[in-house]
Amino acid sequence: MILRTTYVVLSLWMLGVVWCPASAEAGQWDIGGQATLETRYFPYSPEFANQKKIMVSPSGTLEPEFVYEWNDGSERLTLTPFVRLDADDKRRTHADLREFNWLHLGSSWDLSVGVGKVFWGVTESVHLVDIINQTDAVEDITGEEKLGQPMVNINIEQPWGTVSLFALPGFRTRTFTSDNARLHGPFPVDTAHPTYDSGKKERHIDWAARWTQIFGDMDISISHFQGTSREPRLLPQNRGGQTVFVPHYDQIGQTGLELQLTTENTLWKAEGMTRTGHGKRFYAGAGGFEHTFYGIAESHVDIGLLLEYLYDGRDSRFAPPSIADNDIFGGFRIAMNDTQDTTLLFGASFDHHTKATFINLEAERRLTDHMKLEFNSRFFVNVPANDSIALIRSDDFLELKLNWFF
Amino acid sequence: MKSIGLWKQRGWFATVIGLSALMVAPAWANAANNDVTDTKARGLEIATEAEQRDSGFGDYRVELKMTLRNKHKQETNRRMRNTTKEQANDGDKTLIVFDNPRDVKGTAFLSHTHKVGSDDQWLFLPALKRVKRISSSNKSGPFMGSEFAFEDISSQEIEKYTYNYVRDEIFDGRDCYVVERFPTNPKSGYHRQVVWYDKAEFRISKVDFYDRKNELLKTLIYNNYNQYLGKYWRANLMDMVNHQTGKSTSLVFSGYQFAIGTTDMDFTSNRLKRAR
Structure with missing residues (x-):
């Protein structure tokens, strides 16, 4: 409800701004966006009886971006709707407002009101500190695709650092793949009836604050979030002999720390968080480095090596499961630095307790000024039934994506 | 002086x-x-x-069109906007926002150059709304796949080279001083550069770049100089030719605006998130 009200009020106000600019100077429109066509190929049969035997699965997206700027760029409206059509997964066929906000740029501060996206964090393998936006989990399993979050955000820059304050009205529930789809476990998830710690349910207003400062080669950020957990716990319910998972969203407090030391060819990165509200207070952290060899063998090719260690101390009886509780992540990034910006990223996370390995390969190359080809693959190797990733261990896939930018 | x-x-x-x-x-x-x-x-x-x-230009904004040509003269275009602010006792601060190719539209690059020591650089990736601090030690790598290296497009501070006057020479009808300069940074991709300054205005007319083996690698020609604020000269066309590969890159500058009233607050990593 609150979401709908927010959207309606914002829409009317923005229409007013765009068609009746207060200032004499006319604003400027900038319209762009992208559309994609993609196909996933699942080489293995699904593990669970509820899953359809889908091997090839096409899908497409459209994400236009409308931007209106006025007052010499110090006022900006952004509207970015997103829609996906999926041939096989009804829940993956979905629409979202990725952005719908007004931004004011002051001399040493800025204010944004509306739906937006905010990223926090430095490490490559996990994003422990990142918490403002809900994960759009039907999009990909990397957790990097996000739903738009309604917010009032002010950033103030001072000599002693930048302070960001957030009020977050309107909770977004996590998206889940359909009960019969690939990348879904054996039990249905009742996404329509989530439960909450807070009596205000999705109307609970969350808040967050972050301080960030640069000390020479060192970037530091400290943040705190208080409100509804973006990660749900899936509580089993027995409905007439059938086990159904119901997403439950707890009230949590999460304090985060981000560090990056930028030296010659090496970026040293670490981030960590501590959380209350999911059982006893626990800690999680990830840290490592990215070292780049520029211009390999007198060519323009750069090769970056990544190594990170991941720890998560949560008790899975009281907290949503973590897929990286005691893992080592290693990978490399190859940038050809050619006209087509060809890049390749390979990463593997290895859980040294369960021996489970998650392998991720991403490659991309520009075809024309408006087109790009992407290839992704996600593979699960040696995943035992007790590992948190076991539910999707037979849903390895390859993905070919054609992006059109306009 | x-x-x-x-x-x-x-x-x-x-x-x-x-x-x-x-x-x-x-x-x-x-x-x-x-x-x-x-x-x-x-x-x-x-x-x-x-x-x-x-010195004393304060700040400016300019649009750039970069045309990349391969051996077979096939062309690829890039478009970007550059905003630069001069610093009193340090290198310039520069913000570059990319418009084309469309897949990198909205990507923004912020650089705080320093007279001494390595520059500070950040990259904004619009799809993830992520600002990444990046290493500036990649001097010799190509900028946007072009024949311009990162060190060619970054602020040319006096302290980044040692110099040696070579001779006087007429180049393109202009009486010039020919000066060699040797990069002080060991990560530079060049052994030396030879620069032609015209005697009348001390504008650079031409630069020859010699690779680490001291072999001629590239030549950069500055064309179509215009004067702004009655004092500051800017070339509206720069042509870089790579003699070793046969590739070339042209940079066309348009819509120079000086005295646009930027402050250092427009060049922070926080403001980079809002760049477009």
């Missing part, structure tokens, strides 16, 4: 009297021991004068 003033007077005087060889040459071409020091001092003087003449 006294030394430069004196040297300029001497040069002018000598030319007028027509005794240049007699009067100027002994000062910096005789006496084997002083030769090198003198040509070095002269090279530095020329570079310093060029920088002096360009």
